[in-house]
Every structure is written in structure tokens, then in C-alpha cells.
Amino acid sequence: MISRSVAENLTKASWIRRMFEEGARLKQERGPDKIFDFTLGNPEIEPPPAVLAAARRVLESKEPHLHAYMPNAGHPKVREAVAKRVSAATGLPYTANHILMTVGAGAALNTVLKALLNPGDEVMTVAPFFVEYVYYAENHGGRLVVVQPKSDLTPDIAKLEAAITPKTRAIIVNSPNNPSGVIYPKSTFVELEALLGRATQPIVVISDEPYRALVFDDVEVPEVPPLVTRSIIATSWSKSLAIPGERIGYLAFSPRMPEAAALFEACTFTSRVLGFVNAPALWQWVVAEVGEQVIDVAPYREKRDLMYEGLTRIGYECVKPQGAFYVFPRTPIPDDVAFVRMLAEEGVLTVPGSGFGMPGHIRISLTVERDSVVRALPGFERAFRAARAARA
Ligand SMILES: Cc1ncc(COP(=O)(O)O)c(C=O)c1O
16 A cells, blocks of 8 residues: 555654654653653744734734735745845845745755756755755655765765766755754855856755754854855744744745746745645744744753763763754764664663764754753763773
């Protein structure tokens, strides 16, 4: 009954899912207060009150047709408001016809990949990466090609260049990165633009940036469109407003891109026929009004500091995350899956780096209470020492 490809993907089963199930078992066995679950990237906080108030206003409004169908790309007024913000951030002349409202960033990526890919085409990305990219590329007959990063977990442009083939259609970059929290510097995009200039076919950079607003330490997240001619932003308010369940995001096609109008038209069609039809009307109105709001990032910064400093004191090697809400340390033994099991024995649940194209690491999600970070560190220490002792 089930298609071969889906059946195959199901047997591979996501690591996050597996750890979630393992966690449920351990919680039942030992009691939920003894288990520290760092597996899911689901914001634990509530949306800003202004966001909920705006949603209430839309629901109570007597204006007609607020909840009706609209142009498939989204309400023109909403797209205008988003275009204004993207223009202000990038200094480029985005209009409503460069913005397509989507059902979150996941739908944004699928919508654009469907518009771009012919069977067998390749989409490149840099490890570590959001594992759904594999399936998103496959959804549209494509194949994800994963390129290993430099030791600081930023893209290795020479390796990217070596991996380009006549079938390469797009490169997905994700900064601030899930799972590493690393922010790619401006030089990455300057080098990427030079590389694309040397390529023999047009290749588009898809900048997947749902974590853009979650940044610590006054670090700037470079705007991609001023640096890369052929760029498309795929993003959402899932993380910046802590509303991942509401499914609202957008695609922004750079006005610098010769194919912008054609891509906008193609994606308006693909978004419709993928069955999204349009992004949720209620949340379009909300983000048009209060989309510039951002959750308070201070608690995430504090948990990042506690976890990063705690782990490095124990002896873990780790690139310091500057954004998003993850920490991605190296494991003390090369087998990350075995190490995840050792941590689970200590009541600490994490996800193996193998699930993000980078074995020898674990992902720790900081969408937990501060207290859990503090109380889990001794478990991180015991597992570290046990792994080192077993190796010696
Ligand atoms: C890197 C990355 N891209 C895309 C998404 C999908 O975001 P959304 O919930 O807006 O579809 C996520 C969600 O965790 C993510 O981490």
C-alpha cells in the first residue's frame, strides 16, 4: 500500500523521533523530573502578547472577507508590508510581487524546489543541515548533495565549487544554523557570489533563515540579497514569534535576479498545486501588523552561555553558537549514536549529529527551562568521563 520511497524513508526514521520515543520510555521508567529532554526545537515560550492581541483583533473584526480565498501569493496588502520590511533590511527595491506568503518555511522551501527542479537535478547544502532538506529535494525529483564545512562549521567554498555539476540548480544555506547556531559571515556570501559567477549555468541561493532574529552577542546576520545576485529568502515567523504551529512564512525573490518575475509566477502556481493554496489568512493579517516583533532572546542567550561554558569546562569541544537555540558539541568518541545512548543512560536526551549530516557531534536544543540545563550538566559530565575511560 505504501510507496517504496516513503516506506524506505520511514524505516530510516528520524533520529529526533526515535529519541522522542526513547525519552517517553525513560520518563515513564524513572519519572519525568529525572529526564532532561534536549531533543525538540519547539519554542517552550509563549508568543509576545502583541501578537496574540493582533490575532484577537483580526478575529473580532467585522470587515468582510478577511477569511476568504485571496490571490494564491497572499493578500497584496500583507505582501506590501513584508516587501517594505525586506527592502529596508536589504536596501533593495522589493515590491508585493517579489513576496509570496507561505505555510511556514517548510512550505516555502518545497514551493521553490518544485518550481526549480527537473528529475535528477541536484540541490547542494552545507553540513550540518536541517535533515528535512533531503526529503524536500526528493519530493520534487531532486537529490540533496551535502558538502562538509570548515572546522568553524561555516561553508567551505572550495568544496562547494568542487561539488557543482551540470545538474546543480540551487544551494540552500541556513544561517543562523540549525543545528550548530553558527552565523555565516559576510565573506561566505562574497565568495559564494564569485563562485556562482564562474558556474556555467544559473544557480540560485536559497537562504533558509527562520532563526535570523534569534541572535546573541551583537553579531550581525549578513543580508544575503545585497551580496548574492540570484537569491531567494525562505523564512517564517515560527521561531521569531514562537508560533511554529500557526504555519506562516514567506518567499522573497530578489529584485536583482533576472528570473524574479518568472519564479514568482511559477511559485504562485506550485504553492497552489502542492495543496497549500495560500498561507493562513488570519496569520497573514497578524504578521503584516506585528511581524517585526521578536521574542525575548535573553533567556536563550543565558541558556546558551550556561550550556556552552558548562560543556567546555567538562572538556567538550564546541563551536560557540551565536544564534538560534541549539548547541552542537563534538562527542568524546567518534560514534555519536553510541554516545547519545550513554547520555540517555544519564537521563539526558540529545540527537546524534549523524541526523544532520555530521557524525561525531550531538545537537542539544535549548528550548527547555534554565533549570534543566543546570541539572543536566552533571549527566553530561558523567557520560563524557565514561566515554573517555572506555576509549582509553
Ligand atoms: C533550518 C530550518 N528550516 C526550516 C524549518 C521549518 O520551519 P517552519 O516551521 O517555519 O516550517 C526549520 C524548523 O525547525 C528549521 O530548523
